[in-house]
Amino acid sequence: MRTPQVDRAEGMPERVRIYEVGVRDGLQNEENIVPVDVKAEFVRRLEAAGVETIETTSFVSPTWVPQLADAAELLTALGESARGRNRPVLVPNEKGLDRALEAGVGAIAIFGSATEAFAAKNLNATVDGQFDMFGPVAKRAKDEGLWVRAYVSMCFGDPWEGDVAPDQVVSVARRLMDLGCDELSIGDTIGVGTAGQVESVLDGLVEAGISLDTIAVHFHDTYGQALPNTLTALRKGVTIVDSSAGGLGGCPYAKSATGNLATEDLLWALHGLGIETGIDLPAMVGTSMWMSEQLGKPPASAVVKALGAPA
Template identity: 55%
Template sequence: MEVYEVGPRDGLQNESAVVPVEVKAEPGAAAGRRGAAHRRASRASCTRAGCRRRPTPSSLLDLLGPFDGDLLAGVRAPVLVPNARGLERALARGAREVAVFVSATETFAQRNLGRSRADALAMAADVVGPARERGLDVRGYVSMCFGDPWEGDVDVAAVVDTVVALAEQGCTRLSLGDTIGVATPGQVVALLDALDAAGLGRDRLAVHFHDTYGQALSNTLVALQQGVTTVDASAGGLGGCPFAMSATGNLATEDLVWRLHGLGIDTGVDLPALVATSAWLGERIGRAPASRAVTALT
């Protein structure tokens, strides 16, 4: 079971206030102190535009790297890169894993990425191929897998086509994003079955749920029962979607770990240390963590 921390990048990018890079650096660095199984933390984006077409501090990458230094010793720290130039920046800092980002829907691709789905996939290919040739793992994020704020319910076939395209490019892991938090357990099973029928087994997939309707943990449990073993989560439940204002943050890492430990699954995560990090982060950004476990344990 792999807990994949997305708070430092995905979670903190949705904060309205400017978050100092030193604060952004701490949660992911702390991941390396929480246990052997909790070794992936999505830390930075090699782009000035970011996923939201909004400026992000480029100095974060400099603060975090080099990626084989003491700060990130033993931690796989994927860097989100939008294009070939971003890949070169990541490689220059010693990144050992990168990620690309596309949408399963046309409208979100246009609004969020500023290009069509096809163009976004083509740009991803410019990253995936060279990265794989250099021996890097590449994670493919697919947003809007279950619902879109403009298009409504998303056609499963469109999601499958997008995920398969990234897999054929060479992505080593595909993360299925419920970007606005509308997925239900039945939809999760249907999508996993459709991907399996298309030749993509659970071993290549990760799930990335938001908790708008309070279903993130339920959806995650169903995905685990279906054989998915990698789950994205955000410390303190940080995150959201700027294009769906009712959308809440990602599944809280602490709530996920509490559930997994209750099921007898050994995550290797030091839950008290994780809670302390999220409480510290909440103080720095000026709002309490959304995690129920953090509330209960502090």
Template identity: 65%
Template sequence: MGAREAGLPAVVPAVGLPSRVTIWEVGARDGLQNEQAVVPVEVKLEFLDRLAAAGLGVLEATSFVHPRWVPQLADAEDLLARLRQADGVRYPVLVPNERGLDRALAAGVRHVAIFGSATETFAKRNLNRTLDEQYAMFEPVVARARAEGLDVRAYVSMCFGDPWEGPVDPTRVAAVGKRLMDLGCSQLSLGDTIGVATPGQVEAVLGQVAAAGVGVDAVAVHFHDTYGQALSNTLAALRLGVTTVDSSAGGLGGCPYAESATGNLATEDLVWMLDGLGVETGVDLDKLADTSAWMAERLGRPSPSRVVRALRG
């Protein structure tokens, strides 16, 4: 039997896991933002169309950061103007500040995300703000977005380790997350930006976040796979009640402000695990693997996803 015919895992449900998980697909934004060669907008649009056709219900489409900082996403307005939004699919975008929100509103976006930091050094490098100053920058963004009826997600970077500061205190992550949620955000995504977390750390951070008053139903996790721990960390989070997981088709991605950050958790690898556990995602793994193999061809290199390599050679 070839790999294609063997492309479904045995289903053996495990106790204590959610019945369904929402996958927050970040491939078109976080996955592509660090590519050195500019990906044509036509390719990005087809990528998003293919991801929607594979059954993904949340597709982070782009970011309204200044083009000087992330040239790959300088086509944000053009992409959104030409995007054919699939029924029932959300297309959130990142907004770093009020100017970014202005651009998002002008483009008719209904779901936005802000991105904060759990550490002082990364806040200064990524936001040009101190840890405390970031809240003053985000407050008017969230207030205006909510007043316009938009949903707002809050990302927190460096929740487990920072390349300049080392391991991050879980109580600090919880304090940052709580302040962002108190601004009016509806969901908190905890990021392992450099991929150093282990399952015990995940339990500790989620425990402190819960103790700070942020319900697990409002928490998402965002793991990078630098040390091969993204799936085990995700499973630890699911066992604690998390039901939203960020991932990137084909394992694309990194962070332009953290050189040690490698690719995100591959969506195919996540779906394979969840399918095997009997956890519903609504995603067609075969179509998704085809999509990532297609994108890998356009980027001129093999997909880093283990499942894509296994299913598509």
């Protein structure tokens, strides 16, 4: 299998930690329910490929996301491998945290919004009101010794509100980190962001006292900008990138959003730059080809399509 030619570029990090979201963020958008044994095998294949951090599921209400109704069952199937800080689960509120703690997780993620419209539609709250919900979750999680990640969605554009000012993103991000979160993921939920916006938001976060080594970027590829925006973030000093095996994903509350940045496309670019990831690219391609067979549809990743095609 072909691999990228390596040619290091100045200003790039030596290593990047990939935060794999395909199992949760990717599969939650599938209309057909994926069997729990297939999800568990997906996680095991990702682990075997060298993926360090895998967000496995969400303890959201099954009424809202039926695909993730089997969260506790999946964690049971995965056993102890699902209990560490590198296997976070998403929790929307204290009820979700209760279920996560019962399952013995070691890490959680909370999912906030930079805009009023998305906060209303996704959280049934206002931007200010979401902190009343997340505050107790973060405090209890930290008291229990859990690692906590905070997502901020709609950071580069909102389908209902339009443009989103960088200082609006920074304000929400700062308040989330003040809750005691360990990591912050900045999301382009509908994939409309461009490189200049990425620089402005990152500059604002740093000026607000948020360390670059705690910031992750999460880009969707609706307008083909996920990889360029990621490379811009890396040049600014970011070393954590969210991506999804095979490009699975979207957003169930924002219908214009297409899939996440494909992990394989990201790996091709990073490995070509000589950046270490600890992940085996051919194994990832094999994993995404296998998963696409389970779902009955072709992968969105350009690299999987290229490397998985018959010779």
